[in-house]
Amino acid sequence: MGYFDSADVQRLLTSPRPPRVLDVRTPGEFETVHIAGSYNVPLDLLREHRDEILRHISDDVVLVCRSGQRxxxxxxTLRRAGLSNVHILEGGIAAWEAGGFPVNRGAQKWDLERQVRLVAGLIVALSMLASLVLPGAQWVAFVIGVGLMFAALTNTCAMGMLLARLPYNRGATCDAQTVVSRLVGKT
Structure with missing residues (x-):
């Protein structure tokens, strides 16, 4: 896997042939903070419309998320589709910001990982409280625990994918046609 640190990406962005920076976080996370000139291509949209999006990318690509997982x-996904010039910003937007590199800021929203922790913790706490009145409710907490273990082992998160679909995390321009038009127009 190709990783670039923040300083490498900053140098590349000022080069004669800068890479395309694709931010695969949710539109809500992207709106909160993103690298200037990056394109928001949420992971689920990238997976669904991979071929259509790839037709408009010939430059080197640097992928960004919060910390590197997405x-x-x-x-x-892109390498399986045949794109070899794909790299990851090591440490994600968190490392970029920590390095003092410039970002664009908008309305502040919770990142997806924080939302998952809140919802999982809330479900566990409520199911344990409910088990005082409803026998067997503690099994909901068990299922959430198993789900979190599965998420860690497979590097996927079903709860995160569900939360990403909520209106809070979606932007008005989060669709394949808009993403492709921005990639083509480089706006």
Whole structure:
């Protein structure tokens, strides 16, 4: 897997042939903070419309997410489709910001990983409380625990994918046609 650190990406962005920076976080996360000039291509949209999007990418690509996990999944998707010039921003937007590199900021929203922790914790706490009145409710907590273990082992997160579909995490322009038109127009 090809990784670039933040300084490498900054140098590449000022080069004569800068890479396309594809941010695979949700539109809500992208709106909160993103690298100037990056394109928001949420991971689920990238997977669904991979071939259509790839027809408009010939440059080197740097994938960005919060910390690198979703970017790794996006890289695997693009490499399986035949794109070899794909790299990951090591440490994601968190490392970029920590390095003091410039970002565009918008309305502040919780990142997807934080939302997963909140929802999982809430379900576990409520199911344990409910088990005081409803026998067997503690099994809901068990299922959430198993789900979190499965997410860690497979590097996927069903709860995260579900939360990404909520209106809070979707943007008005989060569709394949808009993404492709931005990639073609480089706007």
């Amino acid at each position: 970017a790794g999944q996006a890289q695997e």
